[in-house]
Amino acid sequence: MDSYGFLLDVALILISTKLFGLITKRIEMPQVVGALLAGIILGPGMLGILHETEFMNQIAEIGVIVLMFSAGLETDMEELKKTGGSSFVIAVIGVLVPLAFGYVLTSFYNTSPNAFLENMFIGIILTATSVSITVETLKEMGKLNTASGNAILGAALIDDILGIIGLTVITGMADTSVNLMAVLLKIVLFFVFSGVVGFFARKLVKYWFDRHDNTLRRFSVLSFAFCLIFAYVAEHFFGVADITGAFIAGLIISNTSKCTYVASRIETLSYMLISPVFFASIGLKVVLPELSTQILIFSILLCVAALLSKIIGCGLGARCCGFTNVQSVRIGVGMISRGEVALIVASKGIALGLMQEQFFGPVIIMVVFTTVITPVLLKFVFKERANDPDIAAVHSELLEHYEEVEAYEAASQAMLDQHIRMKENEATQES
Amino acid sequence: MDSYGFLLDVALILISTKLFGLITKRIEMPQVVGALLAGIILGPGMLGILHETEFMNQIAEIGVIVLMFSAGLETDMEELKKTGGSSFVIAVIGVLVPLAFGYVLTSFYNTSPNAFLENMFIGIILTATSVSITVETLKEMGKLNTASGNAILGAALIDDILGIIGLTVITGMADTSVNLMAVLLKIVLFFVFSGVVGFFARKLVKYWFDRHDNTLRRFSVLSFAFCLIFAYVAEHFFGVADITGAFIAGLIISNTSKCTYVASRIETLSYMLISPVFFASIGLKVVLPELSTQILIFSILLCVAALLSKIIGCGLGARCCGFTNVQSVRIGVGMISRGEVALIVASKGIALGLMQEQFFGPVIIMVVFTTVITPVLLKFVFKERANDPDIAAVHSELLEHYEEVEAYEAASQAMLDQHIRMKENEATQES
Numbered sequence: 001m002d003s004y005g006f007l008l009d010v011a012l013i014l015i016s017t018k019l020f021g022l023i024t025k026r027i028e029m030p031q032v033v034g035a036l037l038a039g040i041i042l043g044p045g046m047l048g049i050l051h052e053t054e055f056m057n058q059i060a061e062i063g064v065i066v067l068m069f070s071a072g073l074e075t076d077m078e079e080l081k082k083t084g085g086s087s088f089v090i091a092v093i094g095v096l097v098p099l100a101f102g103y104v105l106t107s108f109y110n111t112s113p114n115a116f117l118e119n120m121f122i123g124i125i126l127t128a129t130s131v132s133i134t135v136e137t138l139k140e141m142g143k144l145n146t147a148s149g150n151a152i153l154g155a156a157l158i159d160d161i162l163g164i165i166g167l168t169v170i171t172g173m174a175d176t177s178v179n180l181m182a183v184l185l186k187i188v189l190f191f192v193f194s195g196v197v198g199f200f201a202r203k204l205v206k207y208w209f210d211r212h213d214n215t216l217r218r219f220s221v222l223s224f225a226f227c228l229i230f231a232y233v234a235e236h237f238f239g240v241a242d243i244t245g246a247f248i249a250g251l252i253i254s255n256t257s258k259c260t261y262v263a264s265r266i267e268t269l270s271y272m273l274i275s276p277v278f279f280a281s282i283g284l285k286v287v288l289p290e291l292s293t294q295i296l297i298f299s300i301l302l303c304v305a306a307l308l309s310k311i312i313g314c315g316l317g318a319r320c321c322g323f324t325n326v327q328s329v330r331i332g333v334g335m336i337s338r339g340e341v342a343l344i345v346a347s348k349g350i351a352l353g354l355m356q357e358q359f360f361g362p363v364i365i366m367v368v369f370t371t372v373i374t375p376v377l378l379k380f381v382f383k384e385r386a387n388d389p390d391i392a393a394v395h396s397e398l399l400e401h402y403e404e405v406e407a408y409e410a411a412s413q414a415m416l417d418q419h420i421r422m423k424e425n426e427a428t429q430e431s
Numbered sequence: 432m433d434s435y436g437f438l439l440d441v442a443l444i445l446i447s448t449k450l451f452g453l454i455t456k457r458i459e460m461p462q463v464v465g466a467l468l469a470g471i472i473l474g475p476g477m478l479g480i481l482h483e484t485e486f487m488n489q490i491a492e493i494g495v496i497v498l499m500f501s502a503g504l505e506t507d508m509e510e511l512k513k514t515g516g517s518s519f520v521i522a523v524i525g526v527l528v529p530l531a532f533g534y535v536l537t538s539f540y541n542t543s544p545n546a547f548l549e550n551m552f553i554g555i556i557l558t559a560t561s562v563s564i565t566v567e568t569l570k571e572m573g574k575l576n577t578a579s580g581n582a583i584l585g586a587a588l589i590d591d592i593l594g595i596i597g598l599t600v601i602t603g604m605a606d607t608s609v610n611l612m613a614v615l616l617k618i619v620l621f622f623v624f625s626g627v628v629g630f631f632a633r634k635l636v637k638y639w640f641d642r643h644d645n646t647l648r649r650f651s652v653l654s655f656a657f658c659l660i661f662a663y664v665a666e667h668f669f670g671v672a673d674i675t676g677a678f679i680a681g682l683i684i685s686n687t688s689k690c691t692y693v694a695s696r697i698e699t700l701s702y703m704l705i706s707p708v709f710f711a712s713i714g715l716k717v718v719l720p721e722l723s724t725q726i727l728i729f730s731i732l733l734c735v736a737a738l739l740s741k742i743i744g745c746g747l748g749a750r751c752c753g754f755t756n757v758q759s760v761r762i763g764v765g766m767i768s769r770g771e772v773a774l775i776v777a778s779k780g781i782a783l784g785l786m787q788e789q790f791f792g793p794v795i796i797m798v799v800f801t802t803v804i805t806p807v808l809l810k811f812v813f814k815e816r817a818n819d820p821d822i823a824a825v826h827s828e829l830l831e832h833y834e835e836v837e838a839y840e841a842a843s844q845a846m847l848d849q850h851i852r853m854k855e856n857e858a859t860q861e862s
Contacts, residue, residue: 004492004662004663004666004667004673005663006489006492007492007493007496007659007660007662007663007673008659008660008663010493010656010659011656011659011660011663014652014653014655014656014659015653015656018649018653018656022649054485054486055485055486055489058437058486061435061437061438062438062441062704065438217702218449218453220703221445221449221702221703221707222445222446222449224445224703224704225441225442225445225446225449226442228438228439228441228442228445229438229439229442231435231438232435232436232438232439232442235435236435242435242438265699265703266703268696268699268700268703269699269700269703269704271648271652272655272696272697272700273493273655273700273704276652
C-alpha cells in the first residue's frame with residue numbers, strides 16, 4: 001500500500017457510510033444501520049475492499065470518545081434532578097432486568113473459565129438505551145411532549161449513567177490480579193475526583209468568560225482536549241474505561257454556560273470524519289462465516305431478550321410510578337433501541353478481552369434489530385385511542401435542552417441559506 | 432505505551448499549540464509561529480515529551496490536505512480573471528525571482544548528486560506567499576481596501592497557483608526513471624482531467640441542489656471525501672503531489688454555490704483536530720543539534736533571500752504595471768510572509784526525498800522569520816505620508832469573497848451569544 005493509500009480508505013468510508021445511511025433513511029430506517037452495513041459490506045467479511053488499520057482503529061477510538069463526550073454534553077444534571085423520581089425508578093428497573101436477561105442467556109452458551117465477567121458484560125451491553133431513534137420517531141408523530149415521551153427521555157439519560165457505572169465496575173474487575181475492594185475504592189475515588197474537577201472547572205470557566213467574551217473557538221478546542229485528558233486519566237490512574245472518563249468530561253462541560261457551542265463544534269468534528277470511521281470499523285470487525293448455526297440461534301435469542309427485557313423492565317418501573325398500563329407499555333417500547341452506546345461498550349469489551357469475538361456478530365445483529373424494530377413498534381403502541389392517557393402536552397425543560405443544539409444547527413443553516421439566496425439574487429440582477 | 436496513550440498526545444498537542452498560539456498572538460506575532468514553537472519545544476529536539484508516531488503523521492497528512500483544500504476553496508477563479516493583468520504580472524515576477532534566489536543560494540551548500548532538483552525545490556519553497564498575516568495586519572490598519580492591498584490579495588492567490596504548478600512539475604521529475612516529456616504530459620493530462628471533472632461537478636451539484644434543499648451537511652461530508660479522492664488520484668494516476676490534487680479539488684468546489692458552508696465546516700474540522708497536529712508534527716521534525724554553524728549561516732542567508740526576493744520580484748512586477756514606487760514597495764513587503772504552504776511543501780519534499788533533512792531547520796527558521804517580520808515592515812511602509820498614492824478606498828469583490836467565510840463564523844457566534852444571554856436572563860428571572 002502506498003503512503004497515501006489511507007486517504008482513499010477514509011474517502012471510501014465517508015462516502016459509503018453516508019450513502020448507505022441515506023438509503024436506510026429513505027426506507028425509514030435509522031442512518032446508523034446504514035453506516036454499520038457499509039462497514040460490513042466493504043469489509044473483509046464480504047467485499048474485502050476495506051481492512052482494519054492501526055490508523056483507523058485510533059481514529060475510531062477518538063470517535064468513540066467523542067460520541068460519549070457528546071452524550072455527556074447532552075445530559076443536563078440539573079434538569080434530571082427535577083425530573084427526579086419516576087424516571088429514576090424506570091431507569092433502574094429497566095437496567096437490572098436486561099442485565100439479568102443478558103447474563104442468564106449468555107450463561108448457556110459460554111464455557112470460558114472467565115464466564116462470570118463475560119456474561120455480566122453481555123448483560124451490560126443490553127442495558128444501554130439509544131434514545132435518539134425514539135425521539136426522532138415520536139417527534140415525527142408529534143408525541144414527544146407527552147407524559148410517556150418525557151418519561152422515556154429522562155429514563156434514557158439516567159440509563160446512560162447507570163450503564164456507565166456498570167461498565168466501570170466490570171472493566172475495573174477485568175484485571176483479576178487486584179481484588180474487588182481495591183477496584184471499588186478506585187472507582188469511588190474516580191467519581192470523587194470528577195466531582196472536585198467539575199466543581200473547579202465550572203468556577204474557572206465562569207471566571208474566564210466573565211473576563212473575555214470572544215473566546216468560544218478556543219473554549220471548544222480546550223474542551224475537546226479536556227475530554228481526551230479525562231479519558232486518559234480515567235483509564236491510566238483509576239483503571240476506569242476511557243469512555244467513562246469522556247462521558248463524565250461531557251457532564252462537567254455541560255454544567256458550564258457555553259455548552260451548546262461546544263456541542264455543535266464537537267458534532268461537526270464528529271460527522272465530518274471520526275464517527276463514520278467508528279461505525280465503519282465496527283462493521284469491519286464482523287466476519288460473517290463466524291456465524292455458525294449455534295451463534296445464529298444465540299443471535300435470535302439475544303434479540304428477543306433485548307426486546308422483552310426493556311419492555312418488561314421499564315414497563316414495570318413505569319407501572320410502579322403510577323403510569324397507566326398503556327403508558328407503561330409505550331415507555332417500555334420507547335426504551336428498546338440500542339444504538340451506538342451498545343456498540344461502543346461491545347468494542348471496548350473486545351479490546352479488554354471481556355468479550356469473545358464470537359459474540360460480536362450477535363451483538364451487532366441485536367443492535368440493528370432493536371434499532372429497526374423500535375420505530376415500527378412505537379407507531380403501533382402510540383396509536384390514538386379513546387381516553388388516551390397521553391392526550392395532554394407536557395412542558396419540559398429537559399425536552400427544551402435536548403432540542404437546543406439541534407435548533408442552533410438548524411438556525412445557522414437557515415441563516416446561511418438566506419445569505420446564499422441573497423447572493424444569487426444579486427448575481428442574477430447583475431447579469 | 433498503552434493503547435490509549437495517543438489520546439494524551441493529541442490532548443497535549445491541542446493545548447500546547449493553542450496556548451503558544453495565544454502567547455505569540457498577545458505579543459502581536461502570528462499564531463502559526465506559536466503552534467510551530469509548541470512542536471519544537473515539546474518534541475525530541477528539546478523536552479522530548481512528544482514523539483512522531485504513524486498515527487500523528489497520518490493525521491498531519493490529512494491536515495495538510497485539508498489546509499490546501501481550504502486554500503483552493505478560498506480562491507475564486509471568476510474574480511481572479513477580473514482582477515486580471517497586474518496581479519498576474521506581480522505574481523509571475525514575484526515567483527521567478529525567489530525561485531532563482533533559492534536555487535542559487537542552495538547551490539553553494541548542496542553537494543548531493545541530485546543537486547539540481549533539490550536546489551530548485553528550495554526555490555519552490557521560497558515562492559509560496561502566505562497572505563493571511565498581511566491581510567490581518569492591513570485590516571487592523573484599515574489599509575486592506577487600498578490599491579496596494581488589493582494587488583497583494585490578487586497576486587498572493589495567483590502565487591499559490593503558480594507555486595502549485597512549480598511543485599507539480601518538480602515532484603513529477605523526482606522519479607528519475609521517467610523522462611521529462613512523460614512527466615509534463617502526465618501533468619497536462621491531470622489539468623485536463625481536473626477541468627473535465629470540474630465542469631461536470633458543477634452541473635451535478637447544481638442539479639442536486641435544485642432538487643433537494645436541505646442537504647448541506649451531506650454536501651460537506653461528500654466534498655471532503657471528494658477532496659481526499661482527488662488527492663489520491665492526483666498522486667496515484669498522474670504522479671502529481673496529493674496536495675496539488677487537494678488544492679484543485681478546492682478550486683472545483685469553490686465554483687459551486689454552497690462553497691461558503693463547506694468552507695466553514697472544513698474549517699471546524701481543521702481547527703478542532705487536524706491542523707494543530709500538522710503544525711506540531713512540523714515542529715517535532717526539527718532537531719536542534721543539527722543546526723551546525725554552516726547551517727546557521729545558511730539559515731540567515733535563506734531569511735535574507737526570502738525577504739529580498741519578494742520585495743524585488745513583486746516590487747518590480749508592480750512597477751511594471753504602473754504602480755508608484757511607494758506602492759510597489761508596499762506590495763513587495765506585503766508578499767514577504769511564507770506560512771503554512773511553505774511548510775507543507777517542505778514536509779512533502781522530505782517525504783519524497785527531494786529535500787535533505789539538514790535544510791528543514793533553516794526552512795522553518797525562514798518561515799518564522801518572514802512571518803514575524805512582515806507585520807513590522809508593513810506598519811512601517813504603510814505609514815501615512817503627504818500625497819499618499821493609496822488614499823482612496825477601492826471596491827473589490829475579491830476582498831468580499833475573502834471575508835465571507837469569516838463573516839459567517841462571526842455571525843453564528845453573535846447569534847449564539849445572544850441566545851445564551853437570553854437564556855441566562857431567563858434563568859436570573861426565574862431564580
